[in-house]
Amino acid sequence: RQVMATLIVTGRLGRDAELKDFNGKKCLKFSVPYDVGFGANKATVWVSASMWGDRAEKLSQYLKKGTMVEVVGTPSVRAYDKDGPKASLDLNVSELKLHGGGDKAKPSSDNVSDDDIPF
Numbered sequence: 180r181q182v183m184a185t186l187i188v189t190g191r192l193g194r195d196a197e198l199k200d201f202n203g204k205k206c207l208k209f210s211v212p213y214d215v216g217f218g219a220n221k222a223t224v225w226v227s228a229s230m231w232g233d234r235a236e237k238l239s240q241y242l243k244k245g246t247m248v249e250v251v252g253t254p255s256v257r258a259y260d261k262d263g264p265k266a267s268l269d270l271n272v273s274e275l276k277l278h279g280g281g282d283k284a285k286p287s288s289d290n291v292s293d294d295d296i297p298f
Contacts, residue, residue: 186254186270188213188226189247189278196242198235207235209242211250211270228252230272238275247278 188211196209207230212223228250230238242248251274257267 184254185251186226187249187251188228188270189249192242192244192246192248193225194244196239198239204231205233205236206231207239207242211248224268226250226254226268226270228270228272230275234275241277249276249278250274 190211190213193210193212196207199206199208209228211226211228213226214221214223216222250270250272252270252272255269255271257269259265259267
């Protein structure tokens with residue numbers, strides 16, 4: 180019997196996504212943070228996300244620093260040695276939702292009153 184884990188993360192991109200080519204296959208790499216703990220114990224966990232194929236290429240223009248995204252995928256932990264042993268939380272993204280603009284997005288300045296709403 181096979182066990183599978185799914186991780187859902189919502190956060191603002193830490194930097195612009197990078198589109199890479201691996202032997203002719205497109206891969207979009209980006210980082211999404213989420214917070215754990217409260218008060219003095221609060222910490223930010225960064226998820227290294229990757230998306231493959233045509234969707235990766237099409238979405239690359241929209242995934243800029245500060246863009247709010249929700250990603251769903253299969254998580255894995257990768258150990259590496261850089262200034263001592265470390266670990267990375269990686270996510271192979273199967274679904275991605277955009278939740279509005281980046282840090283520079285501004286609210287609409289249109290003035291709409293209740294009388295303008297048709298219901």
